[in-house]
Amino acid sequence: MENSKELRTWLDNMELPHPLVIAGPCSAETEEQVMKIAHELKDSDVSYYRAGIWKPRTRPGNFEGVGALGLKWLQRVKEETGLKTCTEVANKTHVDLALEHDIDLLWIGARTSVSPFMMQDIADALEGTDKVVLVKNPINPDLPLWLGGIERLYKKGIKNLGAIHRGFSTYAKTKYRNIPEWQLAIEFQNRFPDLPLINDPSHITGKREMVFDVSQTALDLNFDGLMIETHHDPENAWSDARQQVTPDALKQMFVDLKMRKETDEEAEYNSKLAGNRAQIDVLDNQLIDLLGQRMKVADEIGALKKSKNVAVLQSNRWNAILGKMILEGEQKGLSEEFVLKMFKAIHQESINHQEKIINS
Numbered sequence: 329m330e331n332s333k334e335l336r337t338w339l340d341n342m343e344l345p346h347p348l349v350i351a352g353p354c355s356a357e358t359e360e361q362v363m364k365i366a367h368e369l370k371d372s373d374v375s376y377y378r379a380g381i382w383k384p385r386t387r388p389g390n391f392e393g394v395g396a397l398g399l400k401w402l403q404r405v406k407e408e409t410g411l412k413t414c415t416e417v418a419n420k421t422h423v424d425l426a427l428e429h430d431i432d433l434l435w436i437g438a439r440t441s442v443s444p445f446m447m448q449d450i451a452d453a454l455e456g457t458d459k460v461v462l463v464k465n466p467i468n469p470d471l472p473l474w475l476g477g478i479e480r481l482y483k484k485g486i487k488n489l490g491a492i493h494r495g496f497s498t499y500a501k502t503k504y505r506n507i508p509e510w511q512l513a514i515e516f517q518n519r520f521p522d523l524p525l526i527n528d529p530s531h532i533t534g535k536r537e538m539v540f541d542v543s544q545t546a547l548d549l550n551f552d553g554l555m556i557e558t559h560h561d562p563e564n565a566w567s568d569a570r571q572q573v574t575p576d577a578l579k580q581m582f583v584d585l586k587m588r589k590e591t592d593e594e595a596e597y598n599s600k601l602a603g604n605r606a607q608i609d610v611l612d613n614q615l616i617d618l619l620g621q622r623m624k625v626a627d628e629i630g631a632l633k634k635s636k637n638v639a640v641l642q643s644n645r646w647n648a649i650l651g652k653m654i655l656e657g658e659q660k661g662l663s664e665e666f667v668l669k670m671f672k673a674i675h676q677e678s679i680n681h682q683e684k685i686i687n688s
């Protein structure tokens with residue numbers, strides 16, 4: 329699959345004056361609940377109404393969705409409100425039922441996109457459809473796996489495609505439910521600048537208080553849209569109660585969010601920007617030069633260690649460097665997270681250099 333302008337035709341054809349908004353409850357619970365939320369979202373920026381019908385829960389025994397019955401409720405949503413509808417599909421039966429009920433957009437969840445077998449089955453079932461199909465990132469940060477899933481759909485003649493960034497599972501405790509790893513989303517856009525990329529701040533944050541900030545970051549990073557879980561009574565939702573926002577909160581968010589454009593033509597802005605970018609180019613060259621020099625010293629250490637048969641990894645020294653650099657970084661306004669990531673990468677490169685020398 330190659331990048332092409334055609335990949336975004338389905339989205340461009342909607343001629344939205346703002347990013348695409350997909351909203352609705354995590355789960356369809358009752359017909360009344362589905363209809364109430366839909367009516368509250370009717371006159372807003374929302375284009376697609378979402379509701380989970382089949383809910384893949386981590387452990388059995390929790391509410392696992394109302395099943396095919398909910399598809400009828402979504403059809404009623406479309407008839408009464410004009411909102412387009414969408415739901416998650418995870419196998420051929422789901423696909424067949426969703427297509428039968430004329431659901432407009434289907435998404436494939438993170439627990440499904442992780443499996444090429446499941447992605448292929450779904451691609452086979454969807455062959456040739458003109459519905460919009462969005463693929464959530466797999467639970468692990470693996471860009472080729474994510475793109476591979478989308479490619480399986482593309483190869484089956486599905487042209488109205490896109491991706492949803494919902495964050496990644498992590499063993500470490502963080503403030504997120506699923507860490508965003510924004511770098512991966514940036515890489516995604518570099519590879520496929522025209523494939524619509526939607527952000528899912530609800531699953532990234534797991535907490536409604538954080539949904540606004542993550543949404544703004546996504547817009548700052550040129551995402552094409554947002555999928556936000558919305559419930560009229562979030563506290564009593566049957567699933568994901570902590571991360572859903574009310575329809576009113578959602579509408580307010582779209583008043584407060586700053587929509588960014590890709591660029592601006594104004595001359596003064598462009599000349600200042602060019603000046604800043606020239607400075608960054610010089611500094612980047614210096615950074616690369618310094619890192620090259622540091623690795624030359626690492627090579628010398630590698631040769632010294634080889635002569636005395638000493639191990640490459642020196643944990644005490646390494647921890648001392650890390651501690652010092654975190655403090656130095658703090659004084660220069662660099663986050664601990666960034667300093668750690670950067671020095672871990674530098675340390676690994678230093679080890680790779682020494683490994684080559686010590687084993688030569």
Ligand SMILES: O=C(O)C(=O)C[C@]1(C(=O)O)C=C[C@@H](O)C=C1
Binds near residue numbers: 642645
């Ligand atoms: O000080 C050393 O012994 C080194 O090999 C250098 C270095 C580094 O790059 O800073 C690399 C590997 C060690 O684990 C510790 C530090």
